[in-house]
Amino acid sequence: MSNPSALAAVRRRWWVVALLTAVGAGLGALPEPATVEEESLTTTYSATHTLLLNNQELAYSSSTAISPSQIRLFALNGEVPERVAEQIGFDGSRAELASQVQVDFDQETGALTFSTTQDTAEQAVLVADTFAEVTNSYLTTRQDELNGKRIVAATTRVDMLREKANELSAQLAANPTDVAVAADADALQSQLSVAIQQRDQLTDTPAILSFTTLASAEPVAIEQSSGLSTPRSRTTRGALGGIAGLALGLGVAVVLGRLDRRLRSPQQAEDVTGLRARVIVPKATDDKQAQAIVMSGRHDSLSDAYRTLRNVVGFVHTSLPAVERGRIALIVSPGPGEGKTTLASNLAATFAETGAKTIAVNTDFRRPQLSNRLVDTSFAPSAYTLDDLGWVEPTQLLRSTKVRHLSLLDLGGLGPPGELARETAALLPALAETHDQIVIDSSPVTATAEVLELVPMADVIIVVVRLNRTQLESAQRTITILRDLTTAPLLLVISGMKQDRTDYYYDDTDRRKSAKQGDNKGRRADTAGRGATPPPPAPLGPTGVARPTTGTPSGGIPRPTGTLRPPLDPNDPLAKLDAMTRLDGTPPRSSNRAAELNIDEIDEFLRQQPPSPPR
Structure with a gap:
């Protein structure tokens, strides 16, 4: 897709x-x-509770039960956050509560601070004060427990050393001349003295880190922008x-x-269908222009687009093997409302404009519109019945139209659509023997099956898609069905393209105005530069761009220098058409394909072809 x-x-x-x-x-x-x-501003509150170490000498001491460097660890982990959460009624996790508090201990000053930032002033004060009080209480209790254990351990060691000293004293009393026992007794006595001193120190003057409150927490409002700061300038x-x-x-x-599932551009239409757009029909400016039929003397963007399509179809016809009958062009579209009937009526009118005996055939019996386009009076049902079609001459079923050399075949109203499509297909060979061109307006390919009766009979099939209306899937499915049923050339025509007005399309008033302006400009130029010799104009290609030439062949059509790309396949009519539209040596890719094709050059080419065999 x-x-x-x-x-x-x-x-x-x-x-x-x-x-x-x-x-x-x-x-x-x-x-x-x-x-x-x-x-854009949000207000939060910070609060700090400060504790001061009672004995500054212990800030760097290693004899305390808890090292000063361990204070922050005990304050933010374990029992302290749990006790604080219980006291303040915090519902979150203990780790979340601890992450809201900043604990710092300054050994130089002995200051222990607890800082926090909360949404309200009361919450900030409560968290900071509670953490400070619980931490101080926990440190005191923890040190008492640790000191008690240390005293018990020291007393036990003293008792053990004293017992050993008594044993050595007894041995020395029994053998006063034993030098080794005397030395051991002296060493053990020294250890006993140190142990007793340590025990007495733990008992009399324990080294405990104790704090007192220096400053309770007080809230401080903090205003900050939420995210990026919003500019004040409007x-x-x-x-x-x-x-x-x-x-x-x-x-x-x-x-x-x-x-989006619709065709939106010519390039997209070409990519989806796998065909090159041979003609792009501009979008009509109003309903009146859309309903108009090509007439002699009418020259506008729509009429010239239809004439271009006529020349393209005619060129493809001349490239096909010769037949002793008129050619049949089938107009199809993926869905309804895509310009199929308008294209069929105008293509038939352009063929009739050249003097060719032409028949416009309606096979869209579910939504017939072709008769309303070609007949001035109201369309009356046929005087024949469905049973009469077996013996009546096909030419007697034709109706005259408002266009010279153009007849209409419409069996609408005689029976069901499927049967009418088969009967119409049966009439076409006989009508092709007496007419030059037959243009068939069919029903949508993806909506009905009647069109399948006509596909094998067509010499050329014209696929119409409308920008901003045709569905992508419908266009793809249409091309797949046609390629499975026929080997006839498929021509892609795009309708509904909004066109900018160019100098190529003028009405009669604009022509006279342009000619008058051109005369005035010519007089001014002649007055300003009289005597100057203008350079000869360069030959123009089909796109209006000057191109070098090597002369004019016998056919009368200028050819560019070098070879055409891609090489011409004599068995492929579309390849020949590509060559005709590449007179400047480059493939045409502009959106206005109608203006790009040189109508006069293709007409000249068609006039050089041998005449059709007499019928």
């Missing part, structure tokens, strides 16, 4: 981008500057809002483009 590019999607839905950009800019600039500043806010809206609009346009 071929989706439009991101750039094409944005170009098509530029109004979405513009709308969201404007909305973003308006929303950004709408609030008052003071209001924006107030709304212009700046509007610009930022516009940028945000632009980004959103681009994203929305791209997403809509990816989800």
Whole structure:
């Protein structure tokens, strides 16, 4: 499935981008500057509780039961956060509560601080004070427990050393001359003295880190912007809002483009169908122009597009093997409302314009519109019945139209659509023996099966798609069905293309105005530069671009220097058509294919062909 590019999607839905950009800019600039500043600021509260070490000498001491460096560890882990959570009624996890508090101990000053930031002043004071009180209480209790254990251990050691000393004293009394026992007794006595000293020190003057409150917590309001600071300038806010809206609009346009299931551009139509667009029919400016039929003397963008299609179809006909009958062109479309009937009526009129005996055939019996286009009076049912079709002459079923040399075949109203399509197909061979061209308006390929009766009989099948209406899946399915049923050339025609007015299309008033303006410009140029010799004009290619030539062949059509690309396949009529539309040596890729084809050159080519055999 071929989706439009991101750039094409944005170009098509530029109004979405513009709308969201404007909305973003308006929303950004709408609030008052003071209001924006107030709304963008948030207020929080910080509080700090400070404890002071009672004995500064212990700040660097290693004899205390708890090292000063361990205070922060005990304050934020274990029992302290649990006790604080119970006291303040905190419902979250203990780790979450501990993460809200900052604990610092300064050994130089002996200051132990507990800081926190909360949404309310009361909560900040409560958390800081509670953490300080619980930590101080926990440290005291913890040190008492540890000191008690240390005293018990020291007493036990003293008792053990004293018992050993008594044993050695007894041995020395029994053998006063034993030097080894005397030495052991002296060493053991020294150890006993140290142990007794340590025990007495733990008992009399224990080294305990104790703190007193220096300053209780007090709330301090902190105002800060939430995220990025909102500009106070209305212009700046509007610009930022516009940028945000632009980004959103681009994203929305791209997403809509990816989800779009309709043909939106000629290039997309070519990619989906696998065919080159031979003619692009411009979009009619109003209903009157859309209903108009090509007439002699009518020259506008629509008429010339239909004439171009006539020449393209005629060129393909001349490239096909010769037959002793008129040619049949079948007009099909993937769905309804895509310009099929309008194209069929005007193509038939352009064939009749050349003097060819032409028949326009209606086979869209479910929604017949062809008769209303070609007949001035109201369409009356046929005087024959369905049973009469077996013996009546096919030419007696034809009706005259408002276009010279153009007849109409429409069996509408004689029976069911499927049977009428088969009867119409049975009449075509006989009618082709007496007429030059037959143009068939069919029903949509993906909607009905009647068109399948006509596909094998067509010399050329023209596939019409309409921009902004034809579904991508329908177009693909149509091409697949046609290629499975026939080997006839398929010509892609795109309708509904909005065209810019060019100098090529003028009405009579514009022609006279342009000629008059040209005469005035010529007089001014002649007055300003009289005597100057203008350079000879360069020959023009089909696109109106000057190109070098090597002369004019016998056919009368200028040819460019070098060879055409791709090489011409004599068995492929579409390849010949490509060669005719590449007179400047490059493949045509512009959106206006109708203006790109040189009608005069193709007419000249067709006039050089041998005449058709007499019928």
